[in-house]
Amino acid sequence: MVADREGGARRKPARAVAVYVAGGAVLLTGCASMPDNGDLRGVESTPRQDTQVRVFAMPPREDAQPSEIVQGFLEALTSDDPQYATAKQYLTGQAAKTWRPELSTMVLADGPATEADPAGVREDSVNFSFTLTGAKVAVVDAEQSYAPAQGSYSRQVRLVRDRKSGQWRINGLPQGVVMGKSDFQRNYTSVNKYYFASNSAVGTASQTAAVADPVYVRRRVDPMTQMVRSLLNGPTSWLGPVVRSSFPSGTALRKGAGPLTPDDQNKLTVPLNGKATQVGRAKCNEMAAQLLFTLQGLTPAVDEVEVQAGGEQLCELDEDGAAAVAARGSAKHPEFLYFIDGEHRLVRIPPGGSRSTNADAVPGELGGGERALRSAAVSRDEHTGAGVALDGKTLYVGSLVSGSSLGEPVVRSAGKTEDERLTTPSWDARGDLWVADRDPEHPRLLVLREGKGEPMEVQVPGLDGQIRSVRVAADGVRIALVVENDDKQSLLVGRIERTTKDVPGGKPGPGSGVSVFELRPAAPALEEVTTMSWAGDGRLVVVGREEGGVQQMKYVQVDGSTPEGPAPDALTGVKEIAAAEDGRLPLVAYSEDGIVRLPDGAQWQTVVKDGSAPVYPG
Template identity: 50%
Template sequence: MPVTGDVKAVDASQPGDSQVQVYAVAPRDGATPNEVVDGFLESMTSDDSDFRTTRQYLTKRASNNWKPGAVTTVLAKAPNRSDRPIHESDRSTNEVSYTLTGEKVATVDDQNAYQPLTPTDYSRTLQLVRQNGPDGKEWRIDLVPDGLVLGQSDFKRLYRSVNKFYFATGRSEAQSTLVADPVYIRNRTDPATGMDTVTQAVRSLLRGPTDWLRPVVASRFPAGTGLRKGVTSLTPDDRNVLKVPLDKKADGTGQRSCRMMASQLLFTLRDLTSARVEQVELQRSDGSALCVLDADQAEEYAPDGSSGGPDSQYFVDAKGHVERIPGSTRGSGEPERVAGPFGAGSLKVSAVGVARDEQTAAALSQHADALYVSSIAADGELPVPAVTSKAGREENRLTAPSWDGRGDLWVADRDPGNSRLLRLAGGTGKPQEVTVPSLDGSRITALRLSSDGVRIALLLTNGDGTTLKIGRIERHGPQGKEKASVVDLRQAAPQLVDVTAMSWSGGSRLVVVGKEQGGVQQVRYVQADGSTPSSGVLPGVNQVRAIAAADDEQLPLMADTVGEGIFKLLPGDNWQSVLKEGSALVYPG
């Protein structure tokens, strides 16, 4: 506790420990309008049950109409109120109004979905009236917008990001894999529902996927399934078994579907409890067991690459050949050339993309004007190019290729005269052009596919800046002849004005290299929904031109730098040099 120095005003929204808890305080007798507004704003940052204390700042009519769960508006800092009422005729008036202002950076809707926004001005009005109270006249808020208004630091203290999981559509049951759908739920207890964190996550899962992801995923829970009435707390027992009582909608579910439902739950709850949930028991409405599933059994539906996935790294050596750093060495094994024309042939390559089964790779020619696909597990001749670009300048030709979890190969031609996104189903055959209707004049300069095959990360250049956007991949038509389109692009790193490299890092997270307005290059994590984790910024490394991350977050992050070679970063460590000569390092995918 400092005993000297200046006295400073403390903003109600200060960055701090997420364990700090704010307790709501009721308005004092004779509170001025200023005190009522300030008390109401601070009370919104508490865990006040059903916002009972917060509602004491409202008139009875406003309290009945106010819906705090409708939307959460996130401002860069705590909302500012006007210093004095904006409508006040004289001291004896019975009505006054205040303006709340700030810089809006995001919203969280009633589905718990986070939506980042380009910073915009926020302005709302609170109207107060003087009414009769038990102890005489008292000021209360009579007109209030629905939802909560929080500064970023309070939002990060009160909410946490959780991945709930659904099955990718358009795949056979034997190929069913789970897809992460990130949402934000309250830490500790949700004031509106009284549910603890685990129960909130289960309830959100049962309510179905968020609107953005809904067209490409499905839940195995029967439509309308909910928790048994009155359930507000779900806690694993001393054997780490979690019993989940469901309502009548799920009573008739078959064993296969029930096991898939339990898998959705197990993956959703992975990071929510202090000890891993080892088993889930789903219960019928009468309390009898519907099915039981162990965590190890749920791995059958693991998101592609998240369980026992490939951990080797591949790069282009100084002679233009593809080499492999064997898996299980955490990036420190002895490199070896791959088999086939990319390892021993005469072709010099500039970039490589390796299929997730590590049997096939796609490589760009030295000047990025041709894409070749060949085995890296067996010797063979160099095939004819699968894709070519006619652009005159190298930087306007083909992007580095990427493979999705379905085994399809993706590449973009950056030719200003014929810019296009291409997909080779199964990595073979004639390239199919993929429509991207919401590019708005931007040009694709880099791409990476998620392991689940339903999302694509794109670097889009328009003018001087390059931004990162995530698109949803929708497939239409019969299997084998389906056509794909990328729709509903959304910002993934709105705070960065110039992104130079990115890579998926797990089911719903990316690592990006970029700059903020007027800032220096930084390496940071971002969520696929555009939010930034509290520990998002990573240690710096100079002049990064490419970045590679694995689906397994325990594997090292790899950075390709200008003139210094390739570096690796293990969790909790600093950057270490791996290769002085080499470039374009990638993990499979």
């Protein structure tokens, strides 16, 4: 089993492949048509298999030459062998002991090509080497966290011939595994594990926010048990500073547990070690909520979780119970979709289903027309709105209650042109309001606690360029930014960290601050980003263009990977996009056709011809 066909002549088959199917497993083996020396031109990709079929490579044949040993080893890396036992048969005993495949997965554009030692294999040779090469696409680290990568890959594989048996084996190789992009997509799947935002509240209920932490697991190697182990190991390093786990330190699956499978009532029992025996009911419910949120992202077959420790039941929790423990953005169903109408007022319509285009002005001055608006945002509880004036100079905040007034602007920009003034604002899960001032003389990212008071300037260490657009995730600890640098726009995701020292009256005191750390690319292939919006707990929808390409609309993961499933239907002339974290609601866009929306299973439909700046709450 092997890696990618992409690459034309470079992907010439290295050998014939015979496929045997028995007991739900596919065994891949080859005939003896391998060259004895010279270059291996690449590893041929295996066709897509049924996700329920497990695929295993064959061990090395007797008297296999170095090129065949390397080929077989690379094939074995893409199999469904849980512990890479077959791959280790291509290694010397010492190399098998020291090789750690779990340390990383290097993803290349094509399957790894190999360059052989030009000296070739002589009859008296006992050493040989190949260099694995390719173009980097991404790397998955020991935490199972994905990160885009660029540049050339080059690593050496050394072989030795055993003097007694005469068999060639690999005795030097890089740690981790390496494979082509298509094999990676076939072998691995992205799943969100869930933790809780540290010291955060959602809305007025002060409910804990659940935060998605995406990782990649092997698709057909007991992914349920993999995900539970990953959850218990704690959050990835990038997200760790702003989240907490309710599992006590050292908690792991009970020795010998697994594979984990739900029963015929869709209930999963998770047996933990003794570290969890002393937790109370409330803490256990939090643990169960983390498990349920995580596993439901992997499969719909889990409706309830039972947590055990020391052989005794600690608690059990179903979906309703988990929803009471913590809030997920993807579970929040907005009451309305909002946009700016032809009279520059903030108006609203039901978010989905009906094709009615009758929009109602929101209650209060934002919908009254006294202040002409060009963009707006509505808090996640839909009680408060924020609007940017038509010229982009000022930001107003007001209650969405009849008779309410706006008062004085809460932010002013001194930018000389509309494009150099305020961005569309965004509300986070705490009820704080974010906006960027694009004034080239004084660029700022600002946050207003609960949408009022003195704006606080947000520090963004490592920011290279000017912020053009801002969207905060429903969890309140991640932020998406469109950043412009040298006429190119990039979509970046950062981690929000807060240092709050309150004084009497509930206001932040000296030493308080907000920063955005470790910006990382979410759409590395795009060089021009027109607009973007959160479209789930760990996903965004983005409109942009690759170098030399045309405008496209696509979904991207916060870690920079591409989610499974189709992209949204094409739409020309998109200027703004809006998506709800609840994926059941339609995408909405402002295009050359006005406000349009994309209901599930249908084509783009016109909502109104004369309107702009559509937004869901947030």
